[in-house]
Amino acid sequence: MPGRLILAATPIGNVGDGSARLWEALATADVVAAEDTRVTKELAMRAQIRLGGDLIALHEHNEGRVAPRLVDRVLAGETVVVVSDAGMPLVSDPGYRLLTAAIAADAPIEVLPGPSAPLAALALSGLPTDRFAFEGFPPRKDGEKASALAELAAEQRTLIFFESPHRVAATLQAMVEAFGEDRQASVSREITKRYEQTRRGPLAELAAWAAAEEPRGEIAIVVAGRPAQAPTLDRLVAEALTRVDDGERAKAVVADLAATFGVPQRDLYAAVVAARSDR
Structure with a gap:
């Protein structure tokens, strides 16, 4: 009988957000495929569990090579649990090539839902949540970033981005130029962690704050979509x-x-x- 490929969400900061199903899956799996094995070992230690089976690395540089072997193990009857460093695998994290290989092989696939930084940032933003789009990390180069943001200027859905702390001020300024200084937005950092913080306001105000304060930690930016037609x-x-x-x-x-x-x-x-x- 075939085994299972399990996509498991891990805490994005607070270990208490891990579900009972997550801890059971990690403890009983035949294989745990982790974005960074050191991070997963530390998570297990903090959760006071012992990882079951083999712990192997699954990241962007080796996924194409490792994915077929993991699918073979699932088809052979083993349980393979896939985790990223934080949150749901595949969402700005490795796992997509493994998933598509498992689908092509008709392998059983399950998901253990849980913490999600994009959804947490959206909930904290105070912006419309009925329609939204996750855009991941903007391009690093200024020209490519400006072009990518310009393409989103007319988007009416709320937009969610990740950004590195040392680029957040520049990215917010680029958003001012692409979306306008008055477009409402929020910046959330260190969600669920000790120094969690969310700033809300017009993009120009947030850009000035980020330039002065240089916020640190894991950062998510949420930007309001363009109104379909603003009333007078x-x-x-x-x-x-x-x-x-x-x-x-x-x-x-x-x-x-x-x-x-x-x-x-x-x-x-x-x-x-x-x-x-x-x-």
Whole structure:
């Protein structure tokens, strides 16, 4: 009987986020294929479990060579668990070539869902979550980055990016140039870890903050999509006044409308204040 290929999500920071199914799979697997075996050994030590079977490396430089051997072991009846350093394998991590090889061989495949940095950053952003796209790491070179972001300027879905800490300020500035200084965004760092932080605001404000503070750690950037068609300022003011009359706080309403429709929050707030004073 064939075994199983299991794609297992690991904690992105806090080991307490690992599921009971994850720990059981790691302890009982015939093979654990890890992006970095040292990271996986440390995770097992922190979780106080013992890894079962063979621990082998599966990364971008050896995946093409290792994948067929792992599929053969699954077909021979063994359980192979695939993990990345953090989060779900295949999402900006190795595993895709192994997965496609397993599908082609009709090998049984399962998933152990769990922590996900893109989804956590999206939830923290305060931006629309009904439609979104994960874009991974932007290109490193300035010209390629500018071109890639320009292609996304008209995207209406919320956009999620990863970025290295030493490039985050430059990337945010490139986003200002591609998306506009008032486009709402958020920067989350060290999600689930001790120094977790999320900053929200217009891209220009976030770019200035990143240049001054030089944030460190694992970073995710979430950017609002371009509004399909922003209502006129008068319509937004009228909606804001209606919501304020219903008991909502003016600043909260303005922040929500500005983020939803991609309009300058300062200008909208001033118009709302002026309209209230004219009543």
